[in-house]
Amino acid sequence: MGNVPRLPGRAEHHWLWQEEAACRxxxxxxxxxxxxxPGQDRERRDAAAKEVxxxxxxxxxxxxxxxxxxEPFGVWGGLSERERRRLAATKAERSALTSTA
Known part of the structure; x- marks a missing residue:
């Protein structure tokens, strides 16, 4: 058996916010x-998800x-996967600019 006292313990506090989610x-x-x-169906579905x-x-x-x-798929926090990728890329660019300055 492993060294139980060294285990990190319960981590449910990292997920408690999900209990309050409107999409639950x-x-x-x-x-x-x-x-x-189809693209138009996806746009409508994404728009409906973002309303939630x-x-x-x-x-x-x-x-x-x-x-x-x-997260590579779906609408999370009001942004689609493409929007999250763009946001992450923008943040990475800003970070790179500030670290070289």
Whole structure:
């Protein structure tokens, strides 16, 4: 058996924000596209998902999580995967500029 006292302990406090999420009971269909989803359908679905996010009390926590783990799919914290990639790239550019100055 491993050295139990050295284990980090429970980590559920990292996920408690999810209990307050507006999407908690909605399922994943609204937030994740399916293979072959036409562009206009995807745009409408993403817009509907973002409407849920806009009213969510933990939107920032959700977005922070998605950015931290590099979530590659779905609408998280009100941003699509493309929007999160753009945001991450912009932050990386700013960071690179400030570290060379």
């Amino acid at each position: 009971e909605l399922g994943s269909r609204l937030f994740f596209h399916h293979a072959g989803e 996010c806009a009213l969510c009390p933990v939107q920032r926590d959700c977005l922070r999580h998605a950015l931290k783990v590099g």
